[in-house]
Amino acid sequence: MGCLDHWQPVLLARNLGKKPVAVRLCGKDVVLFRTRSGKVAALEDICPHRRMRLSLGSVVGERLRCMYHGWTFDCEGAGESPASPKLYTCAQKYDVLEKHHAIWVKSVGSTPEFPAFEIDGYHNVCNLQHRAQAPLELVVDNFCEIEHTPTTHAFFGYPLERMHEVEVGFYPTDRTVRVVNRGPRKHVSWFLRAVLGIGGNHQFRDEWTTHFSPVYSVYDHWWQDPDSGAESRVRFRLYIFFVPRDDEETTIFTFAYTKSRYWGPAGGARLLGWLMRRKLDYEIRLDVGILNGLADKNPHVEGMKLSRFDRVLGLNRDRINRIYRGFASMGVTGDISEVDAGMPRPKIS
Ligand code: FES
Ligand SMILES: [Fe+2]
Incomplete structure (x- = not known):
């Protein structure tokens, strides 16, 4: 393919x-x-x-x-x-x-499966389209690690001063890569805490699986009490597709869904839709700003000094090359093991 x-x-x-x-x-x-x-x-x-x-x-x-x-x-x-x-x-x-x-x-004649949307019980709250001046691989890199969330994002992600507490786990299969994160949440305004039902000691949970035919990630975001397991009133599920316009630009399509414990058939989807459209559009524009500002847009990882959150870069590249582009696996190394060696093993269940 x-x-x-x-x-x-x-x-x-x-x-x-x-x-x-x-x-x-x-x-x-x-x-x-x-x-x-x-x-x-x-x-x-x-x-x-x-x-x-x-x-x-x-x-x-x-x-x-x-x-x-x-x-x-x-x-x-x-x-x-x-x-x-x-x-x-x-x-x-x-x-x-x-x-x-x-x-x-x-293309005419190809027979791929259409991406499966698993959205039973979820409501579509908004659909967005953005364009980044960066190649596919660098856009996927940005959307598949959370180390940038303290400095880039206003709402999603983790606080910079407690970033070292965040646990990350990688679960690759032959055709997918799953990444699981858990850690202290960012400051959230009292209004959003009330609307989303976020408790005082809730952690931020952020998990996603990336697929490669085509290239897209399915994100689940929610907040959870680490002791009792109690969850926020609202969960988000985002389908984000990364579509190359060419070797230099990538279109980002976001299909956003919520599941909530609010009363009513759509679980407050109208209010949540308004909120999500504003928040998501803003947050993705922040990502696009970062991507547009990269000094070097070479998509290869060789030469980068990678952190414990970046193991996913090599896993994704292998599958982009093999499944999406249809090349034989070329093996991506990057400077990962050296950085990984001193880090605690992920403890995510
Ligand atoms: S009809 Fe002449 S260029 Fe299209
Ligand atoms: Fe981001």
Whole structure:
């Protein structure tokens, strides 16, 4: 399998209206359009006639019309020229799906499984799209370690002065990497403590599993009393997809869900949705600011001085190369064992 062979989100569905939209996936320019009957299609964003961008054209009924000479293309890419009716032409198409409030694209002929959303009992509270000026690997690095949370984040994560108390565990399988963190929580305002039901001695719990076809992490965030096991009133589950636009930019799609013990069929999802949209958008923008500011955007770990939280970098790279990009495993070392040697073993149950 190659990068284009996985089902990947390329646009939030609410952003595809009557006009075609240009997106970029793994270095390929793709045009998305929605026909008058509501069908969604994806074609290579180049007219086979004289290479105009099809995304600058318009939707006419069930077809996309190129703005240069008026040739039109249906959802399968089959083209017609008004000036040469017998001429056969075809634009390259992609398989496309509208699901979970997003438009998903893959190459024709590949047969990957669609990512499984395990959201029974959860309510969708917001869906977000951000763009980082950094390659896939460096974006995944940022979203898969919590050492940056004290200094980068306002809400999620752990306090800097107690970071040494945070326990971290890594649980890789052949196709996934699970990371489990537990430690003292950050200061949370009285309002949020009340809304989320966070107790005075609750710890912050932060666990996620990263998958690689396509590349995405499923995060569970909650607060918990370490002695009694009592949990906060609200849990968050985030599906975050990391989608390369090309070798230098990555789109980050966030699908946010909550499960709460509030009364009502949606468990206060409307209030939580408003809160989550604000908080999450802000927190992810902070991550994007960090990524945009990196001095060196070389995706390799060789030469980095890595900490006990960074073991995941090598585990992820191995699976990105092998499963997502379809390369033979190249083995990633990095300076991990030396740093790890002096650290206590993770004690997470
Ligand atoms: S370039 Fe598209 S119709 Fe001519
Ligand atoms: Fe972050």
